[in-house]
Amino acid sequence: MTPVPPLHCHCEERSDEASSFGPGRRPHEPRHDRQTFRMPATYSATLPTLQLRAWHGFALAAVIVFFACVANAQGMAVGRPSVFAVLAKWTPLLLRGFVFNIAISFFAMAIGTVLGWFLGIGLISVAPPVRQPSWVLTQFFRNAPWLVLLFFVMYMLPFQISIGGLVIPLPDWIKAVLGLSLPVMANVAEIVRGAVLSIPTGQWEAAESLAFSRQQQLWSIILPQCIKRMLPPWMNLYAILTMSTVLASIVGVNEVMTLAGQVEAAEGGRTDLLAPLYGWILLWFFLYSYPIARLTQRLERRYAVKI
Amino acid sequence: MANIATLAPEHAWTNAQPIVRIDEVHKSFGPIEVLKGVSLDVMKGEVICIIGPSGSGKSTLIRCINALTPFNRGSILVRGIEVGDAKLDKLALRRHIGMVFQQYNLFPHRTALQNVMMAPIQVLHQPRKEVEERAMALMAKVRLQGREHAYPGEMSGGQQQRVAIARSLAMNPDVMLFDEVTAALDPETVKEVLVTIKQLADEGMTCILVTHEMRFARDVADRIYFTDRGVIVEYGPPEDFFTNPKDPRTREFLGQVT
Numbered sequence: 001m002t003p004v005p006p007l008h009c010h011c012e013e014r015s016d017e018a019s020s021f022g023p024g025r026r027p028h029e030p031r032h033d034r035q036t037f038r039m040p041a042t043y044s045a046t047l048p049t050l051q052l053r054a055w056h057g058f059a060l061a062a063v064i065v066f067f068a069c070v071a072n073a074q075g076m077a078v079g080r081p082s083v084f085a086v087l088a089k090w091t092p093l094l095l096r097g098f099v100f101n102i103a104i105s106f107f108a109m110a111i112g113t114v115l116g117w118f119l120g121i122g123l124i125s126v127a128p129p130v131r132q133p134s135w136v137l138t139q140f141f142r143n144a145p146w147l148v149l150l151f152f153v154m155y156m157l158p159f160q161i162s163i164g165g166l167v168i169p170l171p172d173w174i175k176a177v178l179g180l181s182l183p184v185m186a187n188v189a190e191i192v193r194g195a196v197l198s199i200p201t202g203q204w205e206a207a208e209s210l211a212f213s214r215q216q217q218l219w220s221i222i223l224p225q226c227i228k229r230m231l232p233p234w235m236n237l238y239a240i241l242t243m244s245t246v247l248a249s250i251v252g253v254n255e256v257m258t259l260a261g262q263v264e265a266a267e268g269g270r271t272d273l274l275a276p277l278y279g280w281i282l283l284w285f286f287l288y289s290y291p292i293a294r295l296t297q298r299l300e301r302r303y304a305v306k307i
Numbered sequence: 308m309a310n311i312a313t314l315a316p317e318h319a320w321t322n323a324q325p326i327v328r329i330d331e332v333h334k335s336f337g338p339i340e341v342l343k344g345v346s347l348d349v350m351k352g353e354v355i356c357i358i359g360p361s362g363s364g365k366s367t368l369i370r371c372i373n374a375l376t377p378f379n380r381g382s383i384l385v386r387g388i389e390v391g392d393a394k395l396d397k398l399a400l401r402r403h404i405g406m407v408f409q410q411y412n413l414f415p416h417r418t419a420l421q422n423v424m425m426a427p428i429q430v431l432h433q434p435r436k437e438v439e440e441r442a443m444a445l446m447a448k449v450r451l452q453g454r455e456h457a458y459p460g461e462m463s464g465g466q467q468q469r470v471a472i473a474r475s476l477a478m479n480p481d482v483m484l485f486d487e488v489t490a491a492l493d494p495e496t497v498k499e500v501l502v503t504i505k506q507l508a509d510e511g512m513t514c515i516l517v518t519h520e521m522r523f524a525r526d527v528a529d530r531i532y533f534t535d536r537g538v539i540v541e542y543g544p545p546e547d548f549f550t551n552p553k554d555p556r557t558r559e560f561l562g563q564v565t
Contacts, residue, residue, distance in 0.1 A: 200410075200412075202408060202410050202412040203412060203414065205375055205408065205412065206406075206408060206412035206413075206414070206471075207414075208375060208397075208401070209373055209375060209401055209404070209405075209406040209475075210401070210425075210426040210430065210474070210475070210478060211397075211398045211399075211401035211402045211426065211430045211478065212426065212429065212430055213398060213430075216429055216430070220425070220429060221414055221425075224416050225414075225415065225416050
């Protein structure tokens with residue numbers, strides 16, 4: 001028998017529509033009728049997953065204790081207060097700074113997630129005037145260095161906004177939240193796009209043939225299935241964002257790194273204090289990110305098997 | 308093409324005319340022509356089976372009927388609605404047509420009953436209570452009483468496929484399309500799905516099936532169409548078709564599969 005043409009191939013089906021723009025294909029076009037094609041459950045071209053292990057924390061703690069002991073031995077010789085005493089004295093202040101970091105990460109994540117959700121839906125729109133600007137926006141904010149975005153927002157935004165008679169102050173930490181929410185937005189948009197593309201095309205087709213409109217297909221059939229798939233990369237993004245909040249110290253926000261610098265200065269610039277002090281803060285970030293990273297890995301494993 | 312002008316528009320469609328009229332449909336995927344001028348008529352209440360080797364365009368043809376796959380040339384009329392019309396109201400068309408897929412494609416985040424209820428509530432805006440009663444009745448009809456609140460992931464392939472049939476029926480379609488619906492099933496569950504389809508056919512539902520189940524096709528169909536390389540090679544009532552195939556290609560194919 002001579003070869004017969006394939007029943008379904010991956011060629012463009014709707015030649016009357018504009019060619020796709022940017023990387024990635026639009027959902028259910030071209031179609032993979034046989035559904036043999038499936039992306040990994042948590043497919044997204046975003047950030048690498050944090051691979052934290054418990055021993056990382058123990059190693060970190062051991063290094064800190066080691067440096068603290070060395071510093072202590074040196075300090076004792078010249079009659080300076082012990083490093084442990086200094087750390088204990090300043091810990092309440094530093095913790096207040098750390099809580100500020102957590103607050104910044106929390107709000108930046110909240111704003112970035114809401115904006116990113118809609119940007120991600122823009123990325124998978126069938127209308128080029130929606131899809132193309134969404135793509136540009138996503139690429140720009142995802143690939144720009146976070147610190148540059150932070151500076152950009154810091155110096156572009158005024159210290160207060162006047163609407164009519166109402167004056168809304170814009171403290172630096174709010175600006176930091178806004179600055180950090182931009183890369184979060186772009187990464188969330190990619191997570192949304194990746195999750196939508198990982199849904200088998202048969203789901204779209206089944207919904208289409210039941211006469212659901214495009215919006216109904218998206219909101220009541222596709223997106224609800226995406227939530228589970230989005231959770232691991234989204235949590236990973238949050239852990240990475242939390243660690244990036246220290247960037248705010250460079251633009252003068254009174255978060256934990258800024259305070260650590262002040263503590264160091266208040267102690268007379270003792271160089272033996274540097275490693276234990278910053279190591280101590282590093283350990284806090286580890287303790288905060290570790291459970292998130294572990295949960296992320298667990299969810300990833302679970303959802304990778306069951307779709 | 309010639310028939311567009313002579314056929315009545317949708318509002319004037321009557322049962323005396325074919326409910327589905329496919330006329331000289333051509334479809335290419337890039338350089339590959341998959342349908343090379345296919346024509347067939349289906350009257351209300353008829354059951355037709357399309358058989359043929361894989362790659363012959365069977366699935367593409369029935370996907371063209373509910374506008375899942377656009378075609379390049381020719382005409383498809385469903386109840387007088389021109390599917391090839393650039394200004395086609397796809398949603399209106401699809402309310403008349405139910406489709407069941409090889410891979411079931413149930414919505415995994417909803418229970419079986421919710422799968423059946425979603426479209427009538429969201430698309431047809433029918434009252435929930437009425438839809439629920441009908442959905443329960445449909446679940447019973449496909450012999451899945453007691454499984455209403457199971458999730459698709461908890462059901463066998465045959466059960467999922469029957470839910471998929473119930474889900475399509477909930478929209479009260481005029482025509483049902485079945486795209487190799489038993490091809491992904493275990494041999495022992497194929498029968499339960501075929502029994503359900505047979506029951507539908509016996510009740511007078513218009514059905515267009517793409518299938519590899521020759522005995523079933525012979526049993527259920529009013530006409531069999533044999534496609535090969537994008538054309539309909541031969542068609543006729545099952546008795547004639549299976550006992551006295553005329554075209555050598557048909558004979559070769561039937562020799563291979565039976």
